[in-house]
Amino acid sequence: MPRQTPLNAVHRAAGARMVDFGGWDMPVNYGSQIDEHHAVRTSAGMFDVSHMRAVDLEGDGARDFLRYALANNIDKLTQPGKALYSCLLRPDGHVLDDLIVYFLREDFFRLVVNAGTAEKDIAWLRDLIRDRASPLRLTPRDDLAMIAVQGPQARAKVWQAMPGSEGASRELKPFFGADVKLADGSCFIARTGYTGEDGFEIMVPASHAIALWQALVAAGVAPCGLGARDTLRLEAGMNLYGQDMDESVSPLVSGLGWTVDLASPRDFVGKASLMAAPPAQQQVGLLLLDAGGVLRAHQVVHTTHGDGEITSGTFSPTLGKSIALARLPTTVAIGDVVHVAVRDRKLAARVVKPPFARQGRALVQ
Amino acid sequence: MNLPAELKYAESHEWMRAESDGTVTIGITDHAQAALGDLVFIELPAVGRVLKANEACAVVESVKAASDVYAPIAGEVVAVNEAVTAAPESLNEDAYGAWLFRLKPAQADALAGMLDAAAYTKLIG
Numbered sequence: 001m002p003r004q005t006p007l008n009a010v011h012r013a014a015g016a017r018m019v020d021f022g023g024w025d026m027p028v029n030y031g032s033q034i035d036e037h038h039a040v041r042t043s044a045g046m047f048d049v050s051h052m053r054a055v056d057l058e059g060d061g062a063r064d065f066l067r068y069a070l071a072n073n074i075d076k077l078t079q080p081g082k083a084l085y086s087c088l089l090r091p092d093g094h095v096l097d098d099l100i101v102y103f104l105r106e107d108f109f110r111l112v113v114n115a116g117t118a119e120k121d122i123a124w125l126r127d128l129i130r131d132r133a134s135p136l137r138l139t140p141r142d143d144l145a146m147i148a149v150q151g152p153q154a155r156a157k158v159w160q161a162m163p164g165s166e167g168a169s170r171e172l173k174p175f176f177g178a179d180v181k182l183a184d185g186s187c188f189i190a191r192t193g194y195t196g197e198d199g200f201e202i203m204v205p206a207s208h209a210i211a212l213w214q215a216l217v218a219a220g221v222a223p224c225g226l227g228a229r230d231t232l233r234l235e236a237g238m239n240l241y242g243q244d245m246d247e248s249v250s251p252l253v254s255g256l257g258w259t260v261d262l263a264s265p266r267d268f269v270g271k272a273s274l275m276a277a278p279p280a281q282q283q284v285g286l287l288l289l290d291a292g293g294v295l296r297a298h299q300v301v302h303t304t305h306g307d308g309e310i311t312s313g314t315f316s317p318t319l320g321k322s323i324a325l326a327r328l329p330t331t332v333a334i335g336d337v338v339h340v341a342v343r344d345r346k347l348a349a350r351v352v353k354p355p356f357a358r359q360g361r362a363l364v365q
Numbered sequence: 366m367n368l369p370a371e372l373k374y375a376e377s378h379e380w381m382r383a384e385s386d387g388t389v390t391i392g393i394t395d396h397a398q399a400a401l402g403d404l405v406f407i408e409l410p411a412v413g414r415v416l417k418a419n420e421a422c423a424v425v426e427s428v429k430a431a432s433d434v435y436a437p438i439a440g441e442v443v444a445v446n447e448a449v450t451a452a453p454e455s456l457n458e459d460a461y462g463a464w465l466f467r468l469k470p471a472q473a474d475a476l477a478g479m480l481d482a483a484a485y486t487k488l489i490g
Binding site for chain 1: 399400402403405406408424426428429430431454457
């Protein structure tokens with residue numbers, strides 16, 4: 001039986017089509033996923049992301065620990081509330097998970113990890129803490145629900161739906177979060193997301209989730225499922241764990257080199273392996289030029305430099321064309337035309353640099 | 366679930382309508398379009414192609430996934446609906462209006478063994 005978020009009954013009552021995602025029973029769409037996509041690009045939509053796991057790391061030496069445990073450099077976080085995107089790597093340099101970490105205090109960081117990998121990550125971090133004989137405490141926050149409200153009107157609608165939240169969240173810059181005290185308790189609001197639009201991700205006690213969701217619906221925020229979440233993140237050029245990277249590949253072939261700092265003297269899990277093996281492939285974007293189908297994961301890409309593979313593909317509602325993320329030989333250049341095997345045909349596609357669309361605008365033609 | 370009583374249905378989620386000229390018009394059911402989600406690409410067989418029963422002959426792709434459409438009966442393709450390839454979303458709006466292709470059946474009583482609306486309703490439970 002897949003697990004249920006505190007909003008499960010609300011999704012079902014709204015007529016959502018449900019799927020098993022990472023061991024959770026989640027809405028894939030409530031009607032048209034393309035309409036949900038456009039709601040986020042043009043107005044405001046929301047996603048139940050309570051399946052993702054917040055994990056609090058507390059104690060002296062928390063920063064030292066994360067400096068070693070994360071591939072991105074935790075020392076980029078100097079202001080309380082600031083967030084950082086990072087991979088968690090294995091010693092062989094392959095990707096255990098990707099996550100967001102918030103710096104709340106020197107002795108208190110909050111990680112947000114993927115649903116399907118949460119138990120694995122927690123066990124891995126506990127082992128690492130024990131190996132380093134560190135006195136840190138790791139607390140999975142199963143008591144929290146999480147709602148992502150995204151789109152150009154998302155913040156204004158959150159303030160409308162959550163009286164008293166505006167003062168503490170209006171000045172939040174992108175990729176910052178803060179605890180917000182409200183009349184009926186406190187919540188954590190972060191100006192983050194997975195859509196390429198402005199907005200907030202809001203963590204509330206699970207018991208408050210339904211009231212918040214309903215207040216957001218009343219404020220005119222469109223409920224959106226995992227289907228729209230996937231097309232939005234792909235247009236925004238963001239990776240999905242388990243598809244665009246996993247434990248079989250390094251971040252350097254997954255478009256995540258920008259999150260891995262190999263230049264500084266800092267040591268971290270996986271660094272030696274990444275230094276020893278320069279990548280033979282790169283991640284690029286593809287824009288389908290020919291008619292004849294939709295780009296999908298696992299389709300083979302033929303180039304004059306050798307073959308590669310699509311890791312995520314879909315139809316882009318913003319562009320009205322099919323787009324993909326693909327892993328191709330490093331010698332393939334932006335602007336090259338490649339050919340994708342779609343059923344019995346080879347369809348031409350142009351190599352582009354993601355993102356494809358953000359903040360309501362197409363970024364490739 | 367919208368299942369017109371005058372149509373016949375296949376287990377592979379196509380609907381069939383017997384026309385007065387002896388041809389059979391074929392599309393996919395409302396249940397099938399709802400399961401697929403927003404359609405963005407449709408490919409139909411060439412007119413004149415001779416199909417065996419249960420042969421994959423068309424493709425419908427939604428944002429989520431690609432799916433084959435099968436010829437529920439044997440026959441020759443005598444017409445295809447080019448309006449639906451130009452506007453795949455019309456199939457989401459009206460699965461029974463947005464037909465896909467029309468066959469001249471190889472056998473006169475081709476629809477005899479097909480499901481009626483009640484049997485198909487039971488199938489999709």
